[in-house]
Amino acid sequence: AAARNQEKRMVADVKRKEQAVAERILENDEYAQVQEEIERQHRAYEKKFQDSLGRHASEERNRQILITKTxxxxxxxxxxxxxxxxxxxxxxxxxxxxxxxxxxxxxxxxxxxxxxxxxxxxxxx
Incomplete structure (x- = not known):
């Protein structure tokens, strides 16, 4: 009887630990997705900033100013x-x-x- 109870406790402990590991994996996946989204936004902002510094961008801004002022x-x-x-x-x-x-x-x-x-x-x- 004691052996059965101990075995049931061990099986329950294993299931509880498996459940905890599964929950931790899900939390890590959600965190990783959020971090990837933030990183993607940062890359997009950096690309937009770099594009705004190029020669074609400054020439386009100057062209638009001339169009509005003439x-x-x-x-x-x-x-x-x-x-x-x-x-x-x-x-x-x-x-x-x-x-x-x-x-x-x-x-x-x-x-x-x-x-x-x-x-x-x-x-x-």
Whole structure:
């Protein structure tokens, strides 16, 4: 009888230990999955950062700035003056210049001045 009880206890101990090992394995798997996800996010952030430092990225940012600042929404301004006729920079860009707020419009049309006013008004503080 004592031998049977001891055997039952040993079998129960083995099952309990197997259950504990299985639970520990599951916990380790969950932890590993979380760590892999965090590592994947870090790699993605690093790749995005490295991509933003490249020449093509800075050229694209400059191109986008020119498109938003020119009146014709072009990404290239002929600064050499070899175009059809020379131009004044204030006539082809939508940028607040020295004449802003003085009460006169040095631009070709009122729409260009309205665009500058809208740009200044919409600028976040």
């Amino acid at each position: 009146t014709d929404k072009v990404d290239l301004i002929d600064t050499t003056g070899r175009g059809v006729r020379p131009f004044e920079p204030s006539q082809v860009t939508t940028i607040r210049d020295h004449s802003f707020g003085l009460g006169h419009n040095p631009r070709k049309s009122g729409k260009l001045l309205d665009d500058v006013i809208d740009m200044v008004r919409d600028k976040p503080e």
